[in-house]
Amino acid sequence: MSTIDRTLIDELGGILGDGGIVSRATELKVYECDGWTVEKSVPDVLLMPRSTSQLSAVLAALHRRGIAFVPRGAGTGLSGGCLPLNAPAMICTSKMNRIVEIDLDNRRVVAESGVVNLHVTNAVKSKGFFYAPDPSSQVACTIGGNIAENSGGPHTLKYGVTTNHVLALELVLPDGEVVELGDHTEERCGYDLTGAVVGAEGTTGIVARATLKLMREPENHRTLLAAFPDADTATRAVSMIIGSGIVPAALEMMDQLIIRAVEEAFKVGLPLDAGAVLIIELEGLEAGLTTCADEVAQIVSAAGASSVRLARDEAERALLWKARKRAFGAVGRLAPNYATQDGVVPRTCLPQILRVIADVSRRCDLRIGNVFHAGDGNLHPIVLYDERDPNQVRRAIEAGREILKACIEMGGSLTGEHGIGVEKIGEMALMFSPDDLRVMTELRHVFDPFERSNPGKVIPQPGACVEVAAPRRQVPI
Amino acid sequence: MRRGCRATPPGADLIAAEIVAASTSSNLANRLESILGSGRVRAPSFTEARAADTIVEPASVDEICELVRMCEADRIALAPIGAARSIAGIRRSPVALGISMSRLARIVAHEPHDMTVVAESGITVGALNNAMAPARQRLPVDPCNPAMTTLGSLICAAHAGPLRLSEGTSRDLLIGVRFVGHGGKLVRGGGRVVKNVAGYDLMKLMGGSFGTLGIVIEATFKVRPIPPEYCLAIVPFALAADAFAAAYILNDALPLSNLEILSPALATRINFTGPFPFLLLAGFSGSPLEIGYQAERVRDLLIAQGEILDGGAALEKYELLRDIDFHSYPLSAQIAVPPAHLAGVLQSCGAEFRAHAGSGVAQIFSADEQSAEGATRIVARWREAAHSARGNLRLLAAAPAIRDSLEFFDTPNDGALKLMRRLKTAFDPAGIFNPACFVGGI
Numbered sequence: 001m002s003t004i005d006r007t008l009i010d011e012l013g014g015i016l017g018d019g020g021i022v023s024r025a026t027e028l029k030v031y032e033c034d035g036w037t038v039e040k041s042v043p044d045v046l047l048m049p050r051s052t053s054q055l056s057a058v059l060a061a062l063h064r065r066g067i068a069f070v071p072r073g074a075g076t077g078l079s080g081g082c083l084p085l086n087a088p089a090m091i092c093t094s095k096m097n098r099i100v101e102i103d104l105d106n107r108r109v110v111a112e113s114g115v116v117n118l119h120v121t122n123a124v125k126s127k128g129f130f131y132a133p134d135p136s137s138q139v140a141c142t143i144g145g146n147i148a149e150n151s152g153g154p155h156t157l158k159y160g161v162t163t164n165h166v167l168a169l170e171l172v173l174p175d176g177e178v179v180e181l182g183d184h185t186e187e188r189c190g191y192d193l194t195g196a197v198v199g200a201e202g203t204t205g206i207v208a209r210a211t212l213k214l215m216r217e218p219e220n221h222r223t224l225l226a227a228f229p230d231a232d233t234a235t236r237a238v239s240m241i242i243g244s245g246i247v248p249a250a251l252e253m254m255d256q257l258i259i260r261a262v263e264e265a266f267k268v269g270l271p272l273d274a275g276a277v278l279i280i281e282l283e284g285l286e287a288g289l290t291t292c293a294d295e296v297a298q299i300v301s302a303a304g305a306s307s308v309r310l311a312r313d314e315a316e317r318a319l320l321w322k323a324r325k326r327a328f329g330a331v332g333r334l335a336p337n338y339a340t341q342d343g344v345v346p347r348t349c350l351p352q353i354l355r356v357i358a359d360v361s362r363r364c365d366l367r368i369g370n371v372f373h374a375g376d377g378n379l380h381p382i383v384l385y386d387e388r389d390p391n392q393v394r395r396a397i398e399a400g401r402e403i404l405k406a407c408i409e410m411g412g413s414l415t416g417e418h419g420i421g422v423e424k425i426g427e428m429a430l431m432f433s434p435d436d437l438r439v440m441t442e443l444r445h446v447f448d449p450f451e452r453s454n455p456g457k458v459i460p461q462p463g464a465c466v467e468v469a470a471p472r473r474q475v476p477i
Numbered sequence: 478m479r480r481g482c483r484a485t486p487p488g489a490d491l492i493a494a495e496i497v498a499a500s501t502s503s504n505l506a507n508r509l510e511s512i513l514g515s516g517r518v519r520a521p522s523f524t525e526a527r528a529a530d531t532i533v534e535p536a537s538v539d540e541i542c543e544l545v546r547m548c549e550a551d552r553i554a555l556a557p558i559g560a561a562r563s564i565a566g567i568r569r570s571p572v573a574l575g576i577s578m579s580r581l582a583r584i585v586a587h588e589p590h591d592m593t594v595v596a597e598s599g600i601t602v603g604a605l606n607n608a609m610a611p612a613r614q615r616l617p618v619d620p621c622n623p624a625m626t627t628l629g630s631l632i633c634a635a636h637a638g639p640l641r642l643s644e645g646t647s648r649d650l651l652i653g654v655r656f657v658g659h660g661g662k663l664v665r666g667g668g669r670v671v672k673n674v675a676g677y678d679l680m681k682l683m684g685g686s687f688g689t690l691g692i693v694i695e696a697t698f699k700v701r702p703i704p705p706e707y708c709l710a711i712v713p714f715a716l717a718a719d720a721f722a723a724a725y726i727l728n729d730a731l732p733l734s735n736l737e738i739l740s741p742a743l744a745t746r747i748n749f750t751g752p753f754p755f756l757l758l759a760g761f762s763g764s765p766l767e768i769g770y771q772a773e774r775v776r777d778l779l780i781a782q783g784e785i786l787d788g789g790a791a792l793e794k795y796e797l798l799r800d801i802d803f804h805s806y807p808l809s810a811q812i813a814v815p816p817a818h819l820a821g822v823l824q825s826c827g828a829e830f831r832a833h834a835g836s837g838v839a840q841i842f843s844a845d846e847q848s849a850e851g852a853t854r855i856v857a858r859w860r861e862a863a864h865s866a867r868g869n870l871r872l873l874a875a876a877p878a879i880r881d882s883l884e885f886f887d888t889p890n891d892g893a894l895k896l897m898r899r900l901k902t903a904f905d906p907a908g909i910f911n912p913a914c915f916v917g918g919i
Contacts (some may be wrong), residue, residue: 017886077508101519103815104816105815105816105817106815106816106817106837107816108815124649133592149674150674150678152672156672160645160649161672161674163678163681164645164649171524173892175890177895178892179890179892179893179895180890180892180893181893181896183867183868183869184812184814184815184867185813185814185815185838185867185868185869186641186646186836186837186838186870187635187813187838187869187871188635188685189688189809189869189871189886189887189888189893190685190886190889190893190894190897190916190917191682191685191686191896191897191916192648192681192682192684192685193893193896193897193899193900194681195678195680195681195682195684196677196681196682197683198678199677199678200677200678216729216732218732232766239590242591243589245613245702245703246702247592247688247701247702254517257759284732284763284767285731285732285763285767285770285771286770287766287767287769287770287771288763288766288767288770291764291766292764318768336642338598339866344668344670344672344673345670346588346591346592346593346669346670347590347591347592347671348588348590351846373672376670376671377591377670377672378672378674411668411670412668412669412670413668413670413672413673413674413675413677415673415674415675416670416672416673416674417672418674420674420675420676424675427673428676431668431675431676432665432675432676435658435662435663435664435667436664436665436666436676438662439658439662439664439679439904440677440679441677442903442904443677443679443682443900443903443904444677445903446896446899446900446903456708456905458676458677458883458896459676
């Protein structure tokens with residue numbers, strides 16, 4: 001494999017100018033992992049282009065020398081998607097952070113890939129619009145990272161995930177060529193390459209900018225907090241709500257371990273004696289909301305809820321969501337380290353999978369908390385461990401794998417929104433046949449015939465070199 | 478590519494063996510029968526004849542895999558067909574072999590509490606929705622004539638209808654797919670859960686691909702509850718511009734189910750005879766309280782010149798709106814632009830139209846028989862109008878006399894087209910899947 005020498009550093013420095021390149025080992029250490037802290041690898045050089053033309057020139061320079069690269073947004077990913085594997089160069093899009101065009105008449109925004117997710121909504125909310133995908137890390141994560149991972153969030157139950165909100169992309173191919181995919185319309189000319197790039201985890205090149213759809217703010221919300229004696233009862237209530245024909249905007253669950261951590265951190269007033277709570281958000285026309293909220297309250301009560309509380313005002317609603325979205329941060333109080341999983345099961349299998357998780361917790365002798373998108377069947381079991389004990393690290397990884405295996409056996413998926421990255425690449429063969437993986441490789445080669453854009457991700461292959469080390473950082477919120 | 482007879486009379490119900498003899502070489506017929514057995518190789522119907530010379534009706538995935546392997550070995554062009562309207566609509570000449578999906582039409586699993594359905598691609602949208610109706614759920618994609626539109630066609634020809642405004646299109650709802658690709662290999666993308674980012678999104682590649690990358694066998698969709706009630710406001714306008722202005726106000730004010738504007742000829746087609754020629758149709762749904770509120774808002778916003786239908790009357794009119802068949806015109810197209818530009822673009826086109834006003838998509842047509850030169854001029858004008866608004870256009874139908882002179886698809890930019898050609902080569906190295914009729918001659 002080619003390496004980065006002084007001549008190349010000088011060439012890249014000439015392209016990027018002051019502050020666009022980092023090559024000191026001490027500074028590069030910060031970029032050794034993302035939110036998946038179990039595995040680490042330090043890049044040889046960090047490149048921070050400010051424009052599409054700089055990005056293109058950088059990739060062309062790397063291409064001429066046959067050097068692989070890994071794209072990175074804010075580093076909030078949870079599957080090791082931006083871990084350098086046989087990729088000496090890391091390209092960070094954080095300086096490509098301009099919102100290029102806001103077109104409210106057409107409900108479109110054009111944003112560079114380094115724009116922070118929440119900044120898109122912040123730019124349009126005064127006019128009554130928002131950008132729907134809302135991952136818990138939305139205060140930090142970037143549009144480019146969201147596109148790479150096809151990110152979701154609590155409100156994707158109603159609005160769908162990132163791919164449902166991306167119309168067009170400016171993509172820089174691994175050889176530096178800039179291509180425009182899609183346009184500002186809802187129909188496509190030819191193959192839907194935009195759809196193929198979203199969720200490809202940066203293996204098809206680097207997105208420079210994206211045309212995003214905006215949504216109109218709903219007329220109003222109702223946010224309910226339902227407490228249950230145990231997680232099993234809470235998840236059965238989820239199926240009863242969905243089965244009644246009501247589709248909430250969000251339907252989230254926290255179990256007792258998480259409730260206590262969150263309550264200690266944020267003082268939201270969560271019932272500490274509850275075995276689990278559901279946050280149920282309904283939205284739409286004010287005319288129907290009260291009736292609908294009453295109906296949901298009746299359903300969850302009939303399902304065994306011990307109490308149901310309606311958020312009194314916007315402040316209480318915001319507090320509930322703050323608690324939910326920062327739950328991962330609150331977990332830091334419970335153990336020195338934790339690893340978040342992202343399996344998916346059919347909604348009706350939630351009670352079974354929670355029993356499996358409890359069993360895994362017992363067998364691996366590790367505490368596992370659950371805070372997740374119950375309405376989508378998208379689990380986020382949080383495995384607590386102490387990195388100073390190698391045996392615990394090993395058991396934590398084993399616990400995660402067992403849970404994912406059970407998800408697959410129930411007809412689910414390895415990942416609902418965090419991506420495969422390096423974390424789950426070993427499990428891809430559980431879900432996909434060799435023929436499936438071969439075709440996916442063929443698709444990857446359409447964009448990246450030499451596998452230089454984020455090598456070693458998504459599709460399992462031999463020869464990936466990763467240092468599996470004791471984790472040091474906490475997962476960002 | 479093999480070519481046989483192209484013009485079997487409509488409704489022909491001949492003995493399969495005779496048809497095979499007329500439409501294919503005996504060698505091919507024998508090999509097809511060796512894979513499928515007798516009785517499942519036939520001549521095409523009138524519509525099918527524009528898509529394929531010979532029709533086969535495989536009854537299993539294994540048979541399709543075997544057919545693909547045979548066609549690759551002998552370089553025989555094939556295309557998957559449902560009712561054959563989509564493939565017939567875009568081909569200048571038929572492929573040798575049409576793979577009818579009519580015998581692969583089972584519902585594999587409908588899980589009401591998961592709000593998902595898995596079904597084989599030969600089932601029609603109408604049949605699927607009939608089966609899910611007792612659970613008060615539906616696949617909320619509403620192509621023209623759902624009883625004729627198979628899931629394969631829905632996906633591969635990217636059909637959609639008025640509900641695209643509120644429910645999206647099959648692109649938004651398709652969460653898993655199985656298809657037979659090159660080498661006769663069965664390939665799976667996605668899964669059966671509503672949220673899933675494992676592996677590349679092969680569903681997106683199948684969407685709108687017109688069968689050029691493989692044969693979709695099975696699809697998994699998210700489904701939605703059927704709303705308790707539906708109403709349809711119908712408001713006539715003297716000027717299209719005023720109808721669009723009203724539509725944009727409504728779309729901003731209410732979460733409508735659908736929002737269409739019809740030009741005069743189509744207003745007549747849905748049996749409307751009113752004082753003004755342009756018709757705005759705004760559908761809204763929900764609980765009785767939500768319906769009552771929305772009806773009041775619609776009346777406030779649109780003064781008192783229209784009417785609001787409910788119950789069966791609303792559904793009947795909605796179905797007329799949905800089922801306008803743009804494949805039946807001598808020249809028709811679908812245009813897509815950013816929504817706020819749609820009114821201006823349609824004015825520049827100067828054609829009759831059904832506009833999905835909130836989505837920026839419209840179907841347009843010319844009802845007159847055209848010469849090849851005339852059709853070329855018309856399509857050039859339509860394309861120029863679409864492109865001037867950063868939009869795109871594809872033809873939906875063109876009469877046989879003019880189709881050879883027309884490009885059905887816009888040509889993507891050079892960079893995108895290069896990737897599309899690579900994709901086609903990677904997924905179809907033998908070049909057998911519905912060749913030479915897609916963008917850029919793919």
